[in-house]
Amino acid sequence: xxxxxxxxxxxxxxxxxxxxxxxxxxxxxxxxxxxxxxxxxxxxxxxxxxxxxxxxxxxxxxxxxxxxxxxxxxxxxxxxxxxxxxxxxxxxxxxxxxxxxxxxxxxxxxxxxxxxxxxxxxxxxxxxxxxxxxxxxxxxxxxxxxxxxxxxxxxxxxxxxxxxxxxxxxxxxxxxxxxxxxxxxxxxxxxxxxxxxxxxxxxxxxxxxxxxxxxxxxxxxxxxxxxxxxxxxxxxxxxxxxxxxxxxxxxxxxxxxxxxxxxxxxxxxxxxxxxxxxxxxxxxxxxxxxxxxxxxxxxxxxxxxxxxxxxxxxxxxxxxxxxxxx
Numbered sequence: 001x002x003x004x005x006x007x008x009x010x011x012x013x014x015x016x017x018x019x020x021x022x023x024x025x026x027x028x029x030x031x032x033x034x035x036x037x038x039x040x041x042x043x044x045x046x047x048x049x050x051x052x053x054x055x056x057x058x059x060x061x062x063x064x065x066x067x068x069x070x071x072x073x074x075x076x077x078x079x080x081x082x083x084x085x086x087x088x089x090x091x092x093x094x095x096x097x098x099x100x101x102x103x104x105x106x107x108x109x110x111x112x113x114x115x116x117x118x119x120x121x122x123x124x125x126x127x128x129x130x131x132x133x134x135x136x137x138x139x140x141x142x143x144x145x146x147x148x149x150x151x152x153x154x155x156x157x158x159x160x161x162x163x164x165x166x167x168x169x170x171x172x173x174x175x176x177x178x179x180x181x182x183x184x185x186x187x188x189x190x191x192x193x194x195x196x197x198x199x200x201x202x203x204x205x206x207x208x209x210x211x212x213x214x215x216x217x218x219x220x221x222x223x224x225x226x227x228x229x230x231x232x233x234x235x236x237x238x239x240x241x242x243x244x245x246x247x248x249x250x251x252x253x254x255x256x257x258x259x260x261x262x263x264x265x266x267x268x269x270x271x272x273x274x275x276x277x278x279x280x281x282x283x284x285x286x287x288x289x290x291x292x293x294x295x296x297x298x299x300x301x302x303x304x305x306x307x308x309x310x311x312x313x314x315x316x317x318x319x320x321x322x323x324x325x326x
């Protein structure tokens with residue numbers, strides 16, 4: 001990889017001062033599970049790397065007012081082992097445990113998971129975020145696209161969001177706090193993920209001189225679950241994921257959130273399925289109806305039509321799991 005300067009700040013403010021207003025010049029290093037591989041492939045060639053692992057204020061899981069706060073530098077292992085998270089937010093714990101590699105869970109951080117770049121093989125081989133050849137022709141529609149998007153793919157972006165935690169955090173109504181030289185701003189996780197319009201844009205709402213410092217999840221009695229469909233149990237990204245959070249009145253649903261993962265350029269909220277569940281009891285038949293509704297409007301590419309059925313399975317099983325009927 002190209003040589004670079006290494007900065008090791010101990011406070012958020014110090015770290016912010018070391019960042020750059022331009023993407024790629026001074027990226028943040030947390031677990032390094034994504035950044036280092038991209039540097040080795042020369043997809044990013046920073047002038048300086050800003051290590052934030054020694055900033056204590058970015059760690060810890062605690063109750064803050066009406067929220068549960070998760071520091072951005074909390075590792076997947078720490079999140080998986082936290083009793084409060086296990087009890088209050090099963091969907092989040094299940095999403096974490098879906099990452100089967102002990103090494104990745106030990107090093108990977110929650111902030112890094114939200115900020116990681118797409119795993120699209122065209123992007124990773126240097127063809128740009130929107131995967132075009134030298135003449136500007138899109139490569140995905142007529143190329144190898146079996147792992148690409150089936151929803152939200154009518155524009156130029158065909159990759160899928162790689163975040164393991166994004167769908168669960170959106171279902172749980174979480175927000176992220178971003179720190180910059182101008183101060184802090186809070187962004188709903190649902191709005192943190194964006195679909196880029198061109199290769200110079202990003203797939204998240206973070207600016208190059210900002211740091212994601214923490215995640216805030218509102219205290220809730222909602223029943224939640226995540227279900228992932230994978231090709232293999234070894235370390236790999238899911239083919240389809242569904243995270244659900246159900247606010248109940250007795251045995252009926254008063255409010256539902258259903259968010260799909262790995263099927264669109266952003267975690268995909270299934271609004272029609274959410275509306276269908278209002279006032280209903282979750283049964284096998286109702287769960288199947290919601291799954292069908294969640295995939296209405298899917299537009300598979302030439303090789304990934306199979307993902308429609310997998311996503312339906314994920315929705316159905318997540319719903320049944322959330323109410324203890326798995």
